[in-house]
Amino acid sequence: MRNLITPLLRASVLAAGLAASSLALAQNAICYNCPTEWADWGGQIKAIKAKTGITVPPDNKNSGQSLAQLVAEKASPVADVTYLGVTFAIQAQKDGVVAAYKPAAWADIPDGLKDPQGHWFTIHSGTLGFMVNVDALKGKPVPKSWADLLKPDYKGLIGYLDPASAFVGYVGAVAINQARGGSLDNFGPAIDYFKALQKNEPIVPKQTSYARVLSGEIAILLDYDFNAYRAKYKDQANVQFVIPAEGTLVVPYVMSLVANAPHADNGRKVLDFVLSDEGQALWANAYLRPVRAGAMSKEVQARFLPASEYARAKTVDYAKMAAVQKAFSERYLKEAQ
Numbered sequence: 036m037r038n039l040i041t042p043l044l045r046a047s048v049l050a051a052g053l054a055a056s057s058l059a060l061a062q063n064a065i066c067y068n069c070p071t072e073w074a075d076w077g078g079q080i081k082a083i084k085a086k087t088g089i090t091v092p093p094d095n096k097n098s099g100q101s102l103a104q105l106v107a108e109k110a111s112p113v114a115d116v117t118y119l120g121v122t123f124a125i126q127a128q129k130d131g132v133v134a135a136y137k138p139a140a141w142a143d144i145p146d147g148l149k150d151p152q153g154h155w156f157t158i159h160s161g162t163l164g165f166m167v168n169v170d171a172l173k174g175k176p177v178p179k180s181w182a183d184l185l186k187p188d189y190k191g192l193i194g195y196l197d198p199a200s201a202f203v204g205y206v207g208a209v210a211i212n213q214a215r216g217g218s219l220d221n222f223g224p225a226i227d228y229f230k231a232l233q234k235n236e237p238i239v240p241k242q243t244s245y246a247r248v249l250s251g252e253i254a255i256l257l258d259y260d261f262n263a264y265r266a267k268y269k270d271q272a273n274v275q276f277v278i279p280a281e282g283t284l285v286v287p288y289v290m291s292l293v294a295n296a297p298h299a300d301n302g303r304k305v306l307d308f309v310l311s312d313e314g315q316a317l318w319a320n321a322y323l324r325p326v327r328a329g330a331m332s333k334e335v336q337a338r339f340l341p342a343s344e345y346a347r348a349k350t351v352d353y354a355k356m357a358a359v360q361k362a363f364s365e366r367y368l369k370e371a372q
Contacts, residue, residue: 062088072245074262091305098120115292157326169274176188185228194256210284268338
């Protein structure tokens, strides 16, 4: 009898373990491009878990890597939701890898910052500039313009994410191009700028490099205001944010439900939360501009650069920016890296 009971007990324990694993998996929502060091996704993930019971594992892809994986997995999706720069989201919609969903608070998102059917919608925006670790400059002046970065003083001190892969890298390329007389039909000025910048031996990672700025490995990073303010006010680093004198871009970051998501209901709950009062306040407290008006307190707003500085940050035709992205990336890889 003992010989019979033992296998039965083992089978029972195994079945219980599989059931527990299935239950745990059922409480997950896989998000592509939700890295804890970027835009306080770490805090947002904790809040999602506390409020909804859904676990969102951190994911350190960039926008380009996320889109590539969504396309590769189209027949059998792994992700439930994704967070992307707006141009990648527009392409994801064209590629048929995101589904229509209008989350709670949909009506509060301004037109132009969402796909009318709900294939993507803005959750917050950022303004591109220089995130500068002042101590890492070792006495050199804080750069104030795109032209300054070409000076030999900054050799080995500059970093930017790969413009052919990461959305923030592409935003930097468009910002440089617009500021130096180019247009979305003519990327010549940006290509020439990146060629010239190679003399200063820039560091060009593919993923978020927040920690590398705090450590001083990268002294000047082309990045968003929210990361610089987080470094200054949360991590107490001697960091300044600079909006270049010649101008820059403000861009939306968006989220989407993945088409045929394996845990679509959980994904919808995550999307509802990031647009909720609580979710939007978390973005605001991390120095992002939440898409829903009124979510940012006056205390947080006071820590931003003055409105006169932000007047140099412009929008562009984001659909056109998406349409020309592939051609720019191919040219950058061929001529400027």
